[in-house]
């Protein structure tokens with residue numbers, strides 16, 4: 001178990017380039033199973049979850065060639081389904097949430113698949129009903145074996161149909177789309193998730209010969225085709241990393257330039273940070289955050305306390321709420337953070353309270369942050385990273401704090417942030433990894 005030792009208080013300075021998007025990568029890499037032809041992917045982040053999925057694909061028989069530091073070619077010509085019966089498959093597939101998305105391609109191409117209950121953060125109940133109800137509507141038969149926690153699916157004859165999803169699940173939409181592209185006839189998915197990750201997946205599938213319409217909306221129409229061919233695809237910069245860097249710059253009074261941010265794909269993210277009083281300038285496709293000693297949270301037009309809440313895209317992503325929360329601890333003003341989707345994602349605030357932040361956890365979904373307006377710095381403490389985004393929020397808190405902090409269990413952060421300690425040191429942070 002690795003830890004970070006951080007001595008807070010340094011101002012950061014310089015430029016940082018966001019990595020490729022983790023959650024897009026997990027969809028796109030899974031989609032390489034849909035064709036026996038080579039698929040080349042660029043801007044693949046070197047992070048734990050992505051590397052685990054690459055290892056899983058290799059185990060399944062996919063030929064993986066590394067073409068450069070961030071480019072890979074995947075050829076799924078000789079996929080070996082017998083591997084799904086092994087303990088090794090179970091261990092690897094259950095270690096990350098993204099593995100659930102190999103199921104759609106397996107069903108589409110081979111007519112069957114099985115997957116253990118996937119891992120991921122412990123941030124509340126994370127049901128998969130939407131995925132399986134979608135597969136069933138396409139004609140698959142599904143069983144869950146509670147004994148070995150495996151989902152088994154037989155999908156020898158998938159047929160297009162109308163699917164009204166019970167919720168706009170991101171990975172659920174990706175999985176059902178990947179199952180439907182090779183099904184017979186037309187599939188319509190209503191209440192589909194439309195995050196940039198899903199849009200990118202659909203664009204890549206179309207470039208492989210699929211016929212998907214409605215990309216970017218919550219109504220997707222998919223006309224099944226008989227086979228897909230190879231393609232080349234570049235991942236978007238990771239919008240959650242971009243939001244994390246904006247928050248980090250503000251909390252540490254730093255001037256940072258986030259390079260090549262694909263600002264057109266960030267939705268409400270810049271606006272939400274602006275509501276906290278954080279200034280930013282968009283120059284071409286870079287985001288420049290000037291050093292700011294103070295920032296003030298806006299109120300609503302009627303003067304009432306600001307709320308920042310998550311919502312399905314194009315609403316504000318739940319994956320940045322922990323970062324907004326930590327940034328608010330040093331703002332002037334008050335904000336209500338409302339995490340609607342996940343019920344255990346705000347418990348990490350007890351660590352921020354130990355550091356001196358003024359936060360009231362109203363219930364598992366809502367926390368009120370009363371900003372300190374820099375009148376008192378947070379204090380360094382020892383803490384553990386409970387999930388990927390809380391982990392980065394604690395890291396941001398530690399970088400701004402007085403004194404030394406130790407963050408244990410940083411494997412959670414490594415799941416989604418590429419060499420974060422090296423990259424932050426290059427900006428002037430005092431951070432060391434202790435193994």
Ligand SMILES: CC(=O)N[C@H]1[C@@H](OP(=O)(O)OP(=O)(O)OC[C@H]2O[C@@H](n3ccc(=O)[nH]c3=O)[C@H](O)[C@@H]2O)O[C@H](CO)[C@@H](O)[C@@H]1O
Pocket residue numbers: 023026097098125126127167168169170171172193312317318319340341342
């Ligand atoms: C690997 C990956 O891509 N993970 C992301 C993906 O997870 P994932 O695809 O697992 O998350 P889902 O979109 O399925 O749902 C997330 C949570 O929100 C709830 N929900 C969802 C839709 C809805 O309309 N109403 C509702 O309440 C679900 O019940 C669940 O508790 O999307 C989440 C929501 O953006 C992100 O936090 C995760 O980082």
Ligand SMILES: C=C(OP(=O)(O)O)C(=O)O
Pocket residue numbers: 022023097098119120121123319388389416
């Ligand atoms: C919750 C997240 O990831 P996962 O769905 O992989 O647990 C996240 O990226 O914030």
